[in-house]
Amino acid sequence: MDKSKRRLxxxxxxxxxxxxxxxxxxxxxxxxxxxxxxxxxxxxxxVGKRYAMLVxxxxxxxxxxxxxxxxxxxxxxxxxxxxxVKQYEVTLDNGSTEAKNVTSFMLPRLCNHCExxxxxxxxxxxxxxxxxxxxxxxxxxxCVACAYCVQACPYDARFINEETLTADKCTFCAHRIEEGxxxxxxxxxxxxxxxxxxxxxxxxxxxxLMAKHRQEIKVLKPEAGTQPHVFYISxxxxxxxxVEGKAAIYDPKGDRA
Amino acid sequence: xxxxxxxxxxxxLAWLPWAVQYFxxxxxxxxxxILFVISFICRSHTSHQWRSALVLVMAISAVIGPxxxxxxxxxxxRSLHFFLHFTPWSWMSIGSLLLPTFSGLAVITxxxxxxxxxxxxxxxxxIWIQRLSLLTLGQWKTSNKLMLSTASLTGLSGLTxxxxxxxxxxxxxxxxxxxxxxxxxxxxxxxxxxxIGLSMVIVALMKSQSVKKHERMSLTDRKIIRHTLxxxxxxxxxxxxxxxxxxxxxxxxxxxxxxxxxxxxxxxFIACIIVGIWVTRSTLKRPQLLLFSLVTLLSxxxxxxxxxxxxxxxxNYDAGPYPYSLPMxxxxxxxxxxxxxxxxxxxxxxxxxxxxxxxxxTRKNHAHSHEALSxx
Numbered sequence: 264m265d266k267s268k269r270r271l272x273x274x275x276x277x278x279x280x281x282x283x284x285x286x287x288x289x290x291x292x293x294x295x296x297x298x299x300x301x302x303x304x305x306x307x308x309x310v311g312k313r314y315a316m317l318v319x320x321x322x323x324x325x326x327x328x329x330x331x332x333x334x335x336x337x338x339x340x341x342x343x344x345x346x347x348v349k350q351y352e353v354t355l356d357n358g359s360t361e362a363k364n365v366t367s368f369m370l371p372r373l374c375n376h377c378e379x380x381x382x383x384x385x386x387x388x389x390x391x392x393x394x395x396x397x398x399x400x401x402x403x404x405x406c407v408a409c410a411y412c413v414q415a416c417p418y419d420a421r422f423i424n425e426e427t428l429t430a431d432k433c434t435f436c437a438h439r440i441e442e443g444x445x446x447x448x449x450x451x452x453x454x455x456x457x458x459x460x461x462x463x464x465x466x467x468x469x470x471x472l473m474a475k476h477r478q479e480i481k482v483l484k485p486e487a488g489t490q491p492h493v494f495y496i497s498x499x500x501x502x503x504x505x506v507e508g509k510a511a512i513y514d515p516k517g518d519r520a
Numbered sequence: 521x522x523x524x525x526x527x528x529x530x531x532x533l534a535w536l537p538w539a540v541q542y543f544x545x546x547x548x549x550x551x552x553x554i555l556f557v558i559s560f561i562c563r564s565h566t567s568h569q570w571r572s573a574l575v576l577v578m579a580i581s582a583v584i585g586p587x588x589x590x591x592x593x594x595x596x597x598r599s600l601h602f603f604l605h606f607t608p609w610s611w612m613s614i615g616s617l618l619l620p621t622f623s624g625l626a627v628i629t630x631x632x633x634x635x636x637x638x639x640x641x642x643x644x645x646x647i648w649i650q651r652l653s654l655l656t657l658g659q660w661k662t663s664n665k666l667m668l669s670t671a672s673l674t675g676l677s678g679l680t681x682x683x684x685x686x687x688x689x690x691x692x693x694x695x696x697x698x699x700x701x702x703x704x705x706x707x708x709x710x711x712x713x714x715x716i717g718l719s720m721v722i723v724a725l726m727k728s729q730s731v732k733k734h735e736r737m738s739l740t741d742r743k744i745i746r747h748t749l750x751x752x753x754x755x756x757x758x759x760x761x762x763x764x765x766x767x768x769x770x771x772x773x774x775x776x777x778x779x780x781x782x783x784x785x786x787x788x789f790i791a792c793i794i795v796g797i798w799v800t801r802s803t804l805k806r807p808q809l810l811l812f813s814l815v816t817l818l819s820x821x822x823x824x825x826x827x828x829x830x831x832x833x834x835x836n837y838d839a840g841p842y843p844y845s846l847p848m849x850x851x852x853x854x855x856x857x858x859x860x861x862x863x864x865x866x867x868x869x870x871x872x873x874x875x876x877x878x879x880x881x882t883r884k885n886h887a888h889s890h891e892a893l894s895x896x
Contacts, residue, residue, distance in 0.1 A: 298609055325527075342529075349838070350527035367526070381693060387613035388605040407601050408594030410534035411612050417694040419531040419836050428594040483837070487693065501521050505769045508523030508839045511530075 298384040300392035308394025312461040314435055315397065315492040316449075317469050317480070318371050322456035325350050325369035332451030336436060340425045345433040346373035346448050351508065370502060371457065373448070374399060374420040374433035375483065375491030382412035382421060391430065396461075397492055398437050403429035417487045435459065462492075472496075523839070530842035533832040536851050538592035540824045541859045543685060546585035546619075547711030547820070548718050549626060550678030552578035555715060556629070557675040558744065560668060565740035569731050572634065573722035576870055577715055578674070579630035582623040584863050589619075591855065611688040618680045625674040631655070632662050632670055637874050644876050652873065682708050689828075697831050702763040709755040710823045712748050713792055717816030721864070724809040725871040742800045749796030749816070753789040756823065760785060763827070767834070781826045788819030 301307060330347045339345055351368040376399050383391050383399060390405040391412050401412075406429040413421040413430060424431035436446030440459075444450070449457045460469030473480060473494065481498040482491040501507070556574040559566040590596045602616035631638075635656045642653035686704020693699045723737065764772045764782065772778040795812045802808050833841045846852045 343532075344529060347529055348527070349525075349529075352524040352526050354522045356522055368523075385610050385612070385691070387607050387610040387616065388601040389607050390601075390605075405598075405601055405605065406595065407598045409592070409612060410594070411610070411688075413534035414692050414832075415694055417836050422532060423534055423594050499521075501523060504837075506523055506525070506838050507769075508525060510839045510841065511525035511528045 295379075297379050299380075300383055300386065300389040301394055306392050306394060306400075308396040308398055308437070309441070310395045311463065312396040313463045313492075314376065314440065314459060315462045315469060315494065316373070316376075316435070317458045317460075317472055317494045317496065319456045319458070319472075320369065320371075320495055320497040322454035323348065323369040323371055323452075324454055325367060326453055328451040328453050329371060329448035329457065332447040333433070333436075336439075336447035337434075339431065343422050343425060343431070345431065346371065348372070351502075351506070368499070368502065370498075371448075372418070372420070373493060374416075374435075375418055375489065375493045376433075376435060378490035378492060379488060381415040381417070381487075381489060385411045385415045387411060394437075398435050398440075399432070400434055400437065401430050401432060403427055403431070406430050417484055417489065418491075525839055528838050530840075531835065533829065533842075533844050535828065535832060536592055537825075537829065537846070537856055538588050538851070540821070540828050541588035541856060542585050542592060543707060543824045543828065544585075544714060544821050545581040545588060545859070545863070546681055546685065547707060547824075548714040549578050549581035549585055550622070550681045551711040551715035552581065552719065553622075553626060553629070553671075553674045553678035555712065555719075555744065555748065556633075557668075557671050559741070560633075560671050562740060562744075563664075565738060566744070567738040567741050568735040569723060569726060570719070570737055570741035570744075572637070572874065573719040573726075574715070575630040575633045576722050576867065577718040578626045578678075580863060580866050580870070581718065582626035584859060584866070586619055586623055587862070588855075588859050591850075611684055611691060615681075615684040615688060618677070618684050622674070622677040622681050625670070625677050629670050629674045632667055634874070635662050641873065641876060646876075649873065649876055682711065694836055695831060695834075696766050696768045697763065697827070697834070700763065700766045702759050702766065703827060706756060706759045706763055706823065706827060709752045709759065710820050712752045713756070713816050714820035716745055716748060717813045717820060718863075720809045720813040720816070722867055722871060723804065724806050724813065725868060727875045737804055739800070742804075745799050746796040749792050749799070753792040753796070753819075757786060757789050760789075760823075769834075778830075781830060785819070785823055785826065788815070788822060791815045792819050 325348050327348055330344060333339070333346045334341075334344065337345055349370045349372055351370070352365060353368045354363070354365050376393075376397050378397070380393055380399050383393050387409060388405055388407055390402045390407070391399065392402070393399045403424075408423055408429050410423055410430070413423060421430055421432045423429070436444075436448075439446055446457075446459055449459050458469050458472060460467040462470055462473065464470060476496050479496055480494045481503055482494055483498075484491070484504050486504060552574045556571060556578060559571050559574060563571070590599055593599065602613060606617075607613035639653055639656045639659075642650050644650050682704070686707055689698045690700065690704050697703065760782065764778070773782070792815060795815050799812065829844065833844050835842055848854060850858070
């Protein structure tokens with residue numbers, strides 16, 4: 264690891280770990296009524312579990328194997344992604360010799376399967392719901408594709424699938440988990456950066472890792488009150504809520520811009 | 521720390537220009553409904569021509585608006601799901617009940633108000649147009665009491681549309697620019713500017729020779745237009761900077777494209793005020809009417825474009841912005857022109873029918889015909 268990357272990682276930790284760990288015991292974390300739209304028997308999922316993902320950014324090399332794995336598994340249209348790895352070029356400007364070094368920062372992104380999901384609350388036909396195991400799903404036979412949920416998500420995790428013309432998003436590969444398999448992105452991750460598991464099971468790999476790294480775990484936009492359940496190790500504060508930097512250069516192509 | 525985005529896939533705009541069309545037409549409809557109630561209460565001073573224009577704007581826009589809304593659903597065939605799975609905690613679901621109620625009431629109010637005019641169609645020489653006079657559904661007279669109560673109910677229903685459309689977007693905490701009281705207020709005040717613009721299109725479509733002199737635009741009508749335009753444009757110019765300053769991540773006023781947008785909007789609202797002042801002083805011939813319509817409609821429409829479409833190009837998380845170029849097809853320019861064309865087509869057919877009538881009826885405002893100013 265080069266020095267500047269270590270420096271980047273070293274600046275972790277300003278946000279209190281308490282704010283991050285709070286979602287784990289979130290049953291009483293919020294006084295407001297959380298809408299899950301999961302009264303129907305077929306919307307319960309695996310009762311008694313709470314799935315979450317832990318992403319160790321120190322292990323992510325930005326190879327996009329997860330992006331490809333997900334696209335193959337879930338057949339999202341070309342150019343639309345349930346998960347992807349955002350990449351940023353970072354330099355320091357603190358006057359040190361390390362300031363001249365350029366490094367990359369990788370940020371795998373996917374649905375956060377929030378404990379208080381704003382997308383579920385706005386859906387006008389209750390097509391999107393959250394199972395008892397925390398996985399946020401879309402019933403795309405009921406979805407009217409009004410895109411209200413796409414707008415409500417503060418993480419840009421949802422999109423209107425160009426082929427099915429309904430709301431689409433990461434499901435933690437619930438269909439694979441139910442068969443005892445790992446999600447496609449976890450399965451394909453070359454560095455083992457993504458770990459998924461049941462955080463109610465204190466002996467699970469994810470629970471043990473979260474306990475071990477309790478002080479350095481962060482979530483995206485904790486201030487939004489959504490209580491995300493995708494946790495990051497080694498997430499720099501500059502990337503927690505809003506990236507301030509130079510914009511990417513896009514090449515707009517009509518409707519697909 | 522200097523950060524440069526290297527690989528950040530842009531988030532596509534989820535709400536298409538159809539949403540702007542919906543907000544534009546439904547806003548004009550509810551504002552016209554409210555203006556009609558005021559104009560009907562002051563019916564001894566306002567003209568039949570102005571009130572007819574308002575009810576037509578209300579009814580046509582209340583029908584066109586929902587069509588645009590349905591087009592914004594990527595699955596318009598599933599609209600029935602709104603009623604099969606009613607969801608009282610979602611403003612959009614509540615709107616699925618409020619919107620048909622308003623559209624229905626708007627058409628009923630317009631029909632009630634124009635029954636006398638529809639009855640006149642039986643004097644036409646064309647047998648098909650004569651038959652349209654049967655749409656009055658009987659010879660009974662529409663009482664002022666019935667008219668006022670129906671119009672008031674429609675006005676109240678219009679307010680529920682203003683409330684639901686505003687809150688539907690304002691509840692979205694993901695976008696600070698939407699998640700503030702200034703956004704529904706901005707849409708509400710500018711809706712009146714749109715309603716007046718479309719009313720002027722209707723007045724321009726009405727042939728002056730078929731409108732009796734005492735039924736033409738009165739001074740009171742023009743005062744209503746002037747006061748509304750000056751008040752609402754001023755409020756829009758007050759709300760707009762408040763709205764823009766709520767973008768928490770970076771200062772919109774520092775971004776060149778947004779500076780241009782705000783400058784255009786301010787010029788538009790100032791032009792609306794000038795129109796408002798001018799409208800009581802100018803003759804209302806077709807060129808003036810169309811110029812007034814153009815200024816007011818563009819101001820109202822562009823505000824919705826900026827506050828709904830351009831806001832979506834601001835990223836939730838990244839440095840952005842996400843690019844958007846208006847497609848030429850149905851989801852872009854063709855859709856915008858198509859909805860306008862549909863509105864104009866309906867407005868032309870209806871006003872042509874009203875032009876046909878050989879008006880013989882007299883109205884209470886006859887005594888005030890001295891107020892009527894020539895509209896050419």
